[in-house]
Amino acid sequence: MNNQTIEKMKQLKLHGMLRTFAASLETPERENLSPDEFIAQLIESEWDDRNQRKLDRSVKTAHFRYKASIEQLSFDTDRNLEKNQIMRLADCDYIKRKEPVLITGSTGIGKSHLASALGHHACEQGFKVLYQQSTKLFARLKLAKADGSYLKEIAKIERMDLLILDDFLIQPLDTNSRTAMLEIIEDRHGKASTIITSQFPVNNWHEIIGEQTVADAILDRIVHDAHRIEMKGESLRKKRKQDKTETTTKKN
Numbered sequence: 001m002n003n004q005t006i007e008k009m010k011q012l013k014l015h016g017m018l019r020t021f022a023a024s025l026e027t028p029e030r031e032n033l034s035p036d037e038f039i040a041q042l043i044e045s046e047w048d049d050r051n052q053r054k055l056d057r058s059v060k061t062a063h064f065r066y067k068a069s070i071e072q073l074s075f076d077t078d079r080n081l082e083k084n085q086i087m088r089l090a091d092c093d094y095i096k097r098k099e100p101v102l103i104t105g106s107t108g109i110g111k112s113h114l115a116s117a118l119g120h121h122a123c124e125q126g127f128k129v130l131y132q133q134s135t136k137l138f139a140r141l142k143l144a145k146a147d148g149s150y151l152k153e154i155a156k157i158e159r160m161d162l163l164i165l166d167d168f169l170i171q172p173l174d175t176n177s178r179t180a181m182l183e184i185i186e187d188r189h190g191k192a193s194t195i196i197t198s199q200f201p202v203n204n205w206h207e208i209i210g211e212q213t214v215a216d217a218i219l220d221r222i223v224h225d226a227h228r229i230e231m232k233g234e235s236l237r238k239k240r241k242q243d244k245t246e247t248t249t250k251k252n
Contacts, residue, residue, distance in 0.1 A: 016049025017042045058123040064131045065166060068117035079109070080232040089118055089227065092125045095162055095193040100222045103197040105231030111197040114229070115164050118195060127161040134168045138177040145176070154180075158187045168198040169208045178214045189221040196222065201230070 002025060009018040020042055033041065070090050075083040094101060101118070103111045119129045144150040157163055163184070173181065188194055200208060202223060209215040 014046055015053075016046040019049075020045035055123060058129065059120065062119060062123060062129040062131050062164075064116045064119055064164075065133070066113050066116040068113050068120060070117050070121050073114065073117055074110075076233070078233045080230060081110075081114070085227070085229065086114075086118075090121055092122055092127065094227055095122060095125075095127055098188075098190055098193055100193060100226040101195040101229065102202055102222070102226045103195065103229045103231065104201055105199065105233075107199050109231045109233060111199075111231060112166050114231070115166060115195050115197050119162060119164050122162050128159065129162045129164065130157065130160040131164040131166065132157075133166050135171050137165070138173070138180055141180045142176050154183060154187065157184055158192070160192060162193050162195065163188065164195045164197075166197050168196050169200050169205065170198075173209055175211075178209060178211055178218075181209075182214055182218050185218050185221045194222065202228070 006018060006022060009021065024038070024041075070086065073081070073086065075081050075086070089101065103115055105111050116131065119131055122129050141150060141153055144153045165184075185194070198205070206212075206215045206219055209218060
């Protein structure tokens with residue numbers, strides 16, 4: 001009978017329940033559980049398993065640049081990264097309120113890592129998240145216009161609860177990129193949240209975007225009600241490389 005039960009669980013894809021049931025056959029602890037307690041244990045295992053698989057799918061679909069978490073973040077005072085502000089963002093209320101988050105700072109300071117950590121946390125809270133490196137995104141959208149899949153790509157972005165647009169303005173925007181950026185921001189304004197990271201201060205974005213009318217329209221929709229994080233300090237990548245070199249030198 002147990003073998004038949006296991007086979008039916010496999011066919012029904014009750015993976016969490018199956019693992020717990022199979023484990024219970026090998027331990028005497030099951031005998032100490034009432035039928036209600038055992039059923040509750042099976043249901044809880046299946047619940048946890050399905051939630052974990054859902055999270056794994058969400059993280060895979062998001063295409064994060066880094067595997068990061070809020071718990072791993074360093075809140076050194078010289079980085080100008082306030083723990084209270086990050087913890088408030090971790091509540092994901094900014095996503096519920098459809099508010100943008102702007103993260104700026106010099107290259108290597110940890111902007112992408114922070115954005116990825118916030119994105120991972122949003123996935124854990126059940127939100128649909130998409131990470132995009134801005135240069136690659138705009139290049140792909142340009143090709144999409146040529147092959148007729150542009151509207152499909154834009155619709156995919158629009159469906160996301162949170163869009164992470166990384167390395168914004170790392171390369172100058174051409175006309176197509178400016179138009180695509182405006183369309184993305186227009187579609188998401190007041191409807192969904194966007195995290196934008198850039199090595200340039202927000203005050204410089206207008207000039208770098210170019211075309212005053214388009215720049216005005218983009219910035220008007222993302223700056224005024226945005227949460228601002230202006231990171232400071234030396235490059236973490238450079239610091240890690242120096243520490244690694246010093247460690248190697250000491251060993252030698």
